[in-house]
Amino acid sequence: MPIDRRPLREQIREELLSRLDRGHFAAGTDINEVALAAELGVSRTPLREALITLAGEGVLESNQGRGFRFAPVSRKEFRELCEIVAGLEALALDRSDPAYLREIAPELLRLARDFPDRIAEQHVIERHDDEWHDLLVSGCRNERLIDLITSVKAGLRRYAHLLAGDDTPLEREAAEHCRVAELLMSGDQAAAVQALRDNWVNGMERMMSRIPST
């Protein structure tokens, strides 16, 4: 097996995002660099590099002399991020090869129908949702755009755990995914783009009430 030869800052970044998904960090709390570095078993240098990367992605914020902290969640920011990702994914879908889209449409439909039912754990659901969106935009040849989407979505991870609990949102989500897939199968790309936008807007609305008003 190939051994992991990526720089530590990247591994640290992923570990932190993973912990964020699992709700390890409360939004708005400061990060103690020495403590976190010790916990991760690395020195402060690569840890700070990871923190700076995450700050660039909007997951963290930094203040001069006060270090880093997880940016507090807010409805405003969540709306802004959803708006951006909606626009970017729509753009990606719009610029995808129609033939390729028709090709993957059945798989998209299958995934949408296989949406994990209520018994599934939180992170399983999220992974499944990500998988669907990733496949959807996989036909876009604009690599920069794909990277950007991934990066902006990292900022959304702070909101993921808020989804836990209720089931009806998931069913709606699945239904909307089905609709996008069906439109792609019928070859109506423009309509699919619009349906995707709607999916994001609706998903945003569904989450909105769960976000503490600040």
Added chain:
Amino acid sequence: MPIDRRPLREQIREELLSRLDRGHFAAGTDINEVALAAELGVSRTPLREALITLAGEGVLESNQGRGFRFAPVSRKEFRELCEIVAGLEALALDRSDPAYLREIAPELLRLARDFPDRIAEQHVIERHDDEWHDLLVSGCRNERLIDLITSVKAGLRRYAHLLAGDDTPLEREAAEHCRVAELLMSGDQAAAVQALRDNWVNGMERMMSRIPST
């Protein structure tokens, strides 16, 4: 006067971008950290932090064990970046307050007509162009989006100097800006959004031929 109390990494980042604008760095060349740090009069630590930030923005690329280098320019990447910025600015304009847009439309028109003539130096033209676009999206309340646009545009800076020389592109650019402004004055926001997209697409086409084929 207030003294500069921002972290070094930010100052370094701006200095590097500024030098990039002035063509100090040839695209595709490696960065020697010790040499550059010495030249800037700082240590490698904050320099590396700035480099990592720039890598996150796509201005630089990094390879394990090989450090950082200015990402080589390519038509593909340029097209990708323009497509993204076009989409983002269009989104920003679309989500702006119509009343505010009508308010700034005259100023936008004035700026477009005052487009520096051929005698002006390169960086004056670029600054002027940036100013126009910044004002255009200044009415967008999506702060995250504004930041993102700024960040993606940093990646475009590597292409700015290629614009030097020819004049007709500038006249076209000015004419298109006028058109956007006029549409905003007439209150037709949707048409203005489309004109802005066209502006980016056309600008991209105008630049395309100037980019070395690899």
Added chain:
DNA sequence: TTCCTGTGTTTTGTATTCAGAATTCATAGT
């Protein structure tokens, strides 16, 4: 009491040092 001030502690920001990977160059073997 309340507010200011000064001192000690904690934590970040920056510099320096150390270790290891990549590159270069010289040399030996085919």
Added chain:
DNA sequence: ACTATGAATTCTGAATACAAAACACAGGAA
């Protein structure tokens, strides 16, 4: 002549050390 091997060098990646800013708290003056 060309390739392969290996040592020397250069540079990055990571750890540690140092400096300075922010924070906490105690003591004193209004």
